[in-house]
Amino acid sequence: MEKKSIYGLTLDQLTSWLIEHGQKKFRAAQVWDWLYKKRVTDFSQMKNLNSDCIELLEEHFFIQTLKQEIKQESEDGTIKFLFKLQDGNLIETVLMRFNYGLSVCVTTQVGCNIGCTFCASGLLKKNRDLTSGEIVEQIMNVQHHLDEAGKDERVSHIVVMGIGEPFDNYDNMMDFFRVVNDQKGLSIGARHITVSTSGLANKIYDFADENIQINLAVSLHAPNNELRTRIMKINKAYPLEKLMPAIDYYLEKTNRRITFEYILLKDVNDHKEEAIQLAKLLKNKRHLSYVNLIPYNPVDEHNQYQRSTKESILKFYETLMNHGINCGVRVEQGTDIDAACGQLRSKQIKKDKVRS
Numbered sequence: 001m002e003k004k005s006i007y008g009l010t011l012d013q014l015t016s017w018l019i020e021h022g023q024k025k026f027r028a029a030q031v032w033d034w035l036y037k038k039r040v041t042d043f044s045q046m047k048n049l050n051s052d053c054i055e056l057l058e059e060h061f062f063i064q065t066l067k068q069e070i071k072q073e074s075e076d077g078t079i080k081f082l083f084k085l086q087d088g089n090l091i092e093t094v095l096m097r098f099n100y101g102l103s104v105c106v107t108t109q110v111g112c113n114i115g116c117t118f119c120a121s122g123l124l125k126k127n128r129d130l131t132s133g134e135i136v137e138q139i140m141n142v143q144h145h146l147d148e149a150g151k152d153e154r155v156s157h158i159v160v161m162g163i164g165e166p167f168d169n170y171d172n173m174m175d176f177f178r179v180v181n182d183q184k185g186l187s188i189g190a191r192h193i194t195v196s197t198s199g200l201a202n203k204i205y206d207f208a209d210e211n212i213q214i215n216l217a218v219s220l221h222a223p224n225n226e227l228r229t230r231i232m233k234i235n236k237a238y239p240l241e242k243l244m245p246a247i248d249y250y251l252e253k254t255n256r257r258i259t260f261e262y263i264l265l266k267d268v269n270d271h272k273e274e275a276i277q278l279a280k281l282l283k284n285k286r287h288l289s290y291v292n293l294i295p296y297n298p299v300d301e302h303n304q305y306q307r308s309t310k311e312s313i314l315k316f317y318e319t320l321m322n323h324g325i326n327c328g329v330r331v332e333q334g335t336d337i338d339a340a341c342g343q344l345r346s347k348q349i350k351k352d353k354v355r356s
C-alpha cells in the first residue's frame with residue numbers, strides 16, 4: 001500500500017476516510033485542526049488523538065513529502081523555494097510580500113507542455129501532474145517557514161501561476177482550492193486566490209460552472225492569432241475564435257472581472273498597433289477586464305526575446321487607457337534573484353546534469 005500526502009484530502013474526504021477506517025467522525029476535525037491551525041508536522045504531536053488513530057494515520061499518510069533544496073531571499077522580501085518531490089523531481093514556489101498581504105505562487109505540474117516560447121518553465125516538458133497534496137504542501141511549507149520566523153505572519157493570498165498549466169491538472173487544482181479555502185483550516189478566501197491559464201477554452205467553461213469566487217487570469221500575450229501562435233503554441237489548439245467565446249461565457253456566468261496577462265516583448269508585441277488591436281479585442285468586455293502588462297524577464301535560452309523599453313511600455317499602457325481599457329504594469333518582485341518563473345529550477349537541473 002502506497003502512503004499518500006494527508007494534505008491531498010479535503011475535510012469531507014478525510015472525514016469519510018476516518019469513518020471507513022473505524023474512527024469517530026469528530027477525529028477529522030481534530031486532525032484538521034492539528035494540520036492547519038496548530039500546523040504540526042508529525043502525527044505523534046496530535047495530542048488529543050488516541051494511539052490507534054495515530055498509528056492508522058502514520059500507516060497510510062505522510063505529512064511532509066517535499067524537501068527544501070534551495071531558498072533564495074531577495075532584498076524586497078521575496079523568497080524563492082526550490083523543493084524536491086519524493087520522486088526526485090524539482091519544483092518552485094515563491095513567497096511575495098505586498099502591502100495587502102503575503103502571496104504565494106504555486107506550481108501545479110512538473111514541467112509544462114504548453115510551450116510558450118518566452119518561458120523558462122516550458123523548456124522542460126511536462127513530466128507529471130502534481131497531486132493536490134503536493135500543491136497544498138507548497139503553501140504549508142511556506143507557512144511553516146513564516147511560523148518559524150515567529151512574526152505571526154500568514155499566507156493571505158495565492159496565485160496559481162508557477163510552473164505548469166493548472167487547467168491541465170484540473171481536478172487536483174480544484175481539490176487544492178477546497179483545502180486551502182476551508183474555513184476550518186487555512187481559510188484563505190476565494191477572492192484572494194487567482195488561477196492563471198494559458199487559455200484552455202474547454203476548461204474555462206468548466207471553471208465558469210464551478211460557482212466559486214476564485215479569480216481568473218488569462219495569458220493573452222498577443223491580440224491576433226498569427227502573433228499569438230508564434231508566441232504561444234497553445235493558440236493552434238485554442239485560437240482566439242475559441243478562447244474569446246469561452247471568456248464571454250465565463251463573464252456572463254460569473255460577472256467577475258478577468259485579468260488578461262500580457263508580457264511585453266521588445267519589437268514583437270509591444271507596438272502601438274498591437275495595443276490598438278488588443279483594445280478592440282476587449283472592447284465589448286472592458287467593464288470586466290483588466291490588462292496586466294508584464295515587463296519581460298529575459299531567460300538565457302530564449303535570447304530571441306528582449307525586454308521592452310520603458311518608453312514602449314508607457315506608450316502601450318497609455319494607448320490602452322486612451323481606449324478605455326483598465327490596465328497596469330506589474331510591479332516586479334525579486335529582481336535580484338532568479339526572478340523568471342522556472343529559472344531557478346532549470347538552473348538546478350542543469351547543475352545536477354553536469355555533476356552526474
Ligand code: SF4
Pocket residue numbers: 112113114115116119120121122123162163164165198
Ligand atoms: S508560461 Fe505557463 S503555460 Fe506557458 S510554458 Fe510557461 S509554465 Fe507553461
